[in-house]
Every structure is written in C-alpha cells, then in structure tokens.
Amino acid sequence: MIAQRTPHAATSTIAVVDDDQDVLELVGTMLEMEGHQVITFDSGTAALAGLRAKSPDLFILDIKMPGMDGIELLRQLRSKSPVPVIFLTGKLDEVDELLALKHGADDFIRKPFSQRVLAERVRTVLRRLRAIELAGEGDLGNVMDRGPLHMDQERHGCKWKGADVVLTVTEFRLLQTLANRPGVIKSRDALMDAAYEDQVYVDDRTIDSHIKRLRKKFREVDDTFDRIETLYGVGYRFRES
Numbered sequence: 001m002i003a004q005r006t007p008h009a010a011t012s013t014i015a016v017v018d019d020d021q022d023v024l025e026l027v028g029t030m031l032e033m034e035g036h037q038v039i040t041f042d043s044g045t046a047a048l049a050g051l052r053a054k055s056p057d058l059f060i061l062d063i064k065m066p067g068m069d070g071i072e073l074l075r076q077l078r079s080k081s082p083v084p085v086i087f088l089t090g091k092l093d094e095v096d097e098l099l100a101l102k103h104g105a106d107d108f109i110r111k112p113f114s115q116r117v118l119a120e121r122v123r124t125v126l127r128r129l130r131a132i133e134l135a136g137e138g139d140l141g142n143v144m145d146r147g148p149l150h151m152d153q154e155r156h157g158c159k160w161k162g163a164d165v166v167l168t169v170t171e172f173r174l175l176q177t178l179a180n181r182p183g184v185i186k187s188r189d190a191l192m193d194a195a196y197e198d199q200v201y202v203d204d205r206t207i208d209s210h211i212k213r214l215r216k217k218f219r220e221v222d223d224t225f226d227r228i229e230t231l232y233g234v235g236y237r238f239r240e241s
Contacts, residue, residue: 012126013037015056017047017073018088019065023111027060027088030115031122044068048076056083058125060118063089063096071099078104082156084125084169088113101209106170108206128195129169146179147241149227163221170195171214174207178228178238187235211236 014036016027024040031038039056041047045068047059059077063070074085087100090111097108107121144151150159156172158165167175177194178186186194188207195210211228218225227239 011035012057013039013054014058014060014122015039015041015047015050016060017041017044017065017070018060018062019043020062023062023088026115027118030119034119034122036122044070044073044076047073051080055081057129058122059083059085060088060122061085063087063100071096071103074100074103074105078166078168082166082168082172084129086118086121086125088118098205098209101206102213104168104171104213106168125169128173144176144179146182146238149179151176151179160218160221160225165217165221167214167217170210171217174210175214175228175238178236182238182240185231185235185237191236 011034014031016024016031016038017040018024018027019042021042024042028038028040039050039054041050044065048068061070061073070087070089074087077083077085084106085104086107086109087097087105088109088111089096100108106125109118109121142152142154144153148161151157151172153176156167156169158167158172158175173195174191177191191207195207211230215225215228218227229237229239231237
C-alpha cells in the first residue's frame with residue numbers, strides 16, 4: 001500500500017517504510033509539519049516498487065517487517081542508489097545497529113523515539129546532502145583529485161582508478177574530509193563534526209563502521225586499496241601517495 005501526502009512548499013521528498021500504520025501516520029504528520037513531501041509504504045516490497053514512480057531524497061526504515069525486512073531493503077537500495085537512509089526501529093540488539101551501519105545506513109534511532117530528535121536527525125542528513133549539492137554549484141572545490149581518487153561534488157560522484165565507487169552522503173563527507181588534506185590525522189571527533197552537524201551525537205563505533213564500509217567499497221574495485229589508515233587511539237588519515 002502506498003499513501004502519498006503533498007504539502008504546500010515541500011522542501012524534500014521523504015519515504016517512510018514501516019508495517020505499523022500508527023508509526024507511518026505519526027512520522028508522516030511530523031515530517032509534513034516540517035514542510036516535506038511524504039510517501040509511506042507498509043512493506044519493503046512496496047517501497048521498491050514505488051521507486052519506479054518517484055525517487056525520494058531520504059528513506060526512514062524500520063528493521064523488523066514481514067517479508068522483506070529493513071536490512072534487506074537497505075541492501076537492495078544501496079545496489080542502486082546512495083540515497084540517505086535513517087533506521088527507526090524498536091529492535092534493541094546492538095548487532096542490528098552494526099549490521100545497518102555496515103550496509104550503509106546514515107543514522108540509527110531507536111523506538112520509542114522523540115519526534116524532535118527525529119526531526120533534527122532528518123534536517124542534519126538533508127543538510128549534508130544539500131551542502132554537497134551547493135558545493136558543486138560554486139566555482140571552487142567542484143572536483144577533488146588525489147592521485148587515483150576523483151571526487152565530483154556536483155554529481156556526488158567518486159572514482160578510484162577510473163572505476164565508480166557509489167558512496168552514501170555520510171561516506172562521501174567522511175572521505176572528502178580525509179582526502180582534502182592527505183597525511184593529516186583526523187580524530188573521530190573531527191570526523192563526527194564533518195559528518196554530523198549541529199552537535200548531533202554519535203559514538204566512535206558509528207564512525208568506525210562508516211570507515212570500514214568505505215574501505216570495503218574501494219576494495220571491491222581495487223583489492224590493494226590501503227589509502228585510509230587507522231592510527232589506533234588517535235584517528236584516521238588518507239595516506240599520501
């Protein structure tokens with residue numbers, strides 16, 4: 001089932017996927033009040049089918065759903081698009097959070113949740129996406145080349161040795177921060193500030209999961225990739241060639 005709401009002056013299109021109709025209504029209403037266009041789906045299968053008609057700017061997914069669960073939906077989304085994903089779930093197992101981050105989720109919020117916190121997390125992810133788009137509209141900083149690494153902010157494109165590497169918004173921001181100054185160590189706190197604005201709290205494990213995912217994506221196109229270095233107890237850096 002697909003329910004579509006079209007508020008006046010919508011700023012972004014957000015897809016909410018949850019088998020709980022009360023959650024769909026609550027989150028949908030809250031996002032509408034924030035000025036967004038909201039599309040809701042009660043299953044992962046319906047969400048994938050709905051993508052053929054309209055591609056949203058952001059997904060909010062539950063994990064535990066009948067049929068296709070949120071993790072599998074995320075996996076399929078990531079095979080096609082870097083669209084940002086926030087998990088909103090009642091599952092308490094830490095393994096689920098790590099699995100979600102491993103597959104490219106941008107954020108993870110547990111139920112019961114604060115509507116104010118969810119609204120702020122949505123604003124943060126969309127600001128990161130918009131910042132990348134705005135950077136691409138300027139005269140400077142459009143393209144970054146660091147040896148075999150090529151990053152195009154305007155197109156949200158990334159290549160390594162000429163091969164495309166599809167990154168999420170968060171992964172793009174983290175890599176951009178590291179590669180902007182090769183050889184300079186970035187602490188986890190500095191990377192948190194780059195990826196999560198306005199004092200949104202995430203722990204070290206979240207940054208580590210994103211870095212692990214970045215490495216995996218690059219090694220899928222080049223199994224010798226070793227440019228992102230870990231300095232234990234200090235942080236990360238993009239190794240100079």
